[in-house]
Amino acid sequence: MCSDASMTNAKLTMWREFGSEVRRLRLQAGMNLEKLAPHAGVSPQMLGAMERGTRRTQEDVARKLDVFFATNGALMRRWSQALRGESDPEWYQQVTESEEAATEIHMYHPTLIPGLLQIEAYALVVFRDSGPLDSAEEHQRLAQLRVKRLDALIQANNPKLLAVIPEEVLRGHVGKESVMQQQRERLVRLAGSERLRLLVVPRGTPYLGGASGAFRVIGSQGGPPIVYAEHMSGGMIIDDPQDVARHQAIYRELLSWALPPIASIDLIRTMDE
Numbered sequence: 001m002c003s004d005a006s007m008t009n010a011k012l013t014m015w016r017e018f019g020s021e022v023r024r025l026r027l028q029a030g031m032n033l034e035k036l037a038p039h040a041g042v043s044p045q046m047l048g049a050m051e052r053g054t055r056r057t058q059e060d061v062a063r064k065l066d067v068f069f070a071t072n073g074a075l076m077r078r079w080s081q082a083l084r085g086e087s088d089p090e091w092y093q094q095v096t097e098s099e100e101a102a103t104e105i106h107m108y109h110p111t112l113i114p115g116l117l118q119i120e121a122y123a124l125v126v127f128r129d130s131g132p133l134d135s136a137e138e139h140q141r142l143a144q145l146r147v148k149r150l151d152a153l154i155q156a157n158n159p160k161l162l163a164v165i166p167e168e169v170l171r172g173h174v175g176k177e178s179v180m181q182q183q184r185e186r187l188v189r190l191a192g193s194e195r196l197r198l199l200v201v202p203r204g205t206p207y208l209g210g211a212s213g214a215f216r217v218i219g220s221q222g223g224p225p226i227v228y229a230e231h232m233s234g235g236m237i238i239d240d241p242q243d244v245a246r247h248q249a250i251y252r253e254l255l256s257w258a259l260p261p262i263a264s265i266d267l268i269r270t271m272d273e
Contacts, residue, residue: 016052018053018078020053124143154195163197165200167202197261215228215247227247
C-alpha cells in the first residue's frame with residue numbers, strides 16, 4: 001500500500017521553520033499567545049497553529065509580526081522562503097517528510113547515481129533530460145534542491161547511509177566525462193569520510209531483482225521502516241509491511257552480489273586512471 005496521508009503534512013513542512021521563528025521571537029519578548037495574537041490580527045488558536053506550522057501564515061499577518069518585532073524585513077524574508085517552498089515538487093516534499101526522523105537510509109538506483117549522492121552538474125543533466133517541457137531555470141532549481149538535501153540530512157540527524165550502485169552506472173555517460181569524473185570523486189570522498197558505506201555491484205552480475213526501479217529503505221527509531229520508490233514523475237511512499245519486506249529482501253540480495261567497501265572504492269578509483 002502506498003501512503004498518501006503524508007501529502008498534506010508535507011505541503012506544510014516548509015511553514016514549520018517560519019512558525020518556529022515566530023515562536024522564538026514571541027518567547028524572547030516574554031509574551032504568550034494571548035498577548036501577541038491581537039498584534040498579529042488573529043486569534044490565539046490560529047497563532048498557535050501558525051507557530052506549529054500546521055497553518056499557512058498570510059502575508060498581512062507576517063507583515064504585522066515583522067513590524068511588531070522590528071526585524072527589519074528578516075521575518076518577511078523567511079515568510080517568502082516558506083511561500084516559495086510550496087512550489088517544491090511532490091517528490092521533494094515526500095522525501096523531506098519521510099527522512100526527517102531517519103536513522104538509516106539504504107539507497108539503490110538501477111540506472112543512475114542515487115539522488116542524495118548526486119553533484120549539481122550530474123543532477124542538472126538528469127532533470128534536463130527527464131523534463132523536456134521545463135525551463136532551464138526550473139532544471140537548475142530542481143538540481144540545487146536535490147543536492148542540498150544531503151547536507152540538510154547530515155545537519156539534522158546524520159543518518160547512516162548505504163548505497164548499492166551498479167558498475168555500469170559508475171561507468172555511464174551523464175553529461176560530459178568531466179561530470180562523471182567529478183561525480184565519482186564525490187562518491188569516493190563521501191565513502192572516505194565514513195558518512196557513506198558504498199558498495200558496487202560488478203558488471204555481468206546475473207541478479208535482476210533491482211531492475212524494476214529505484215528505491216530507498218528508510219529506517220527510524222520512531223516506527224517501522226518505509227520505502228520511497230521513485231518513478232519518472234516523482235515517487236511514492238510505501239508503508240505496507242509486506243511491500244516493505246519485499247524491497248528489503250531485494251536489497252539484501254543486492255548486497256550479497258556487491259563488492260566489499262574497500263574493493264568498491266578501489267574499483268571506482270581505477271575508472272579515472
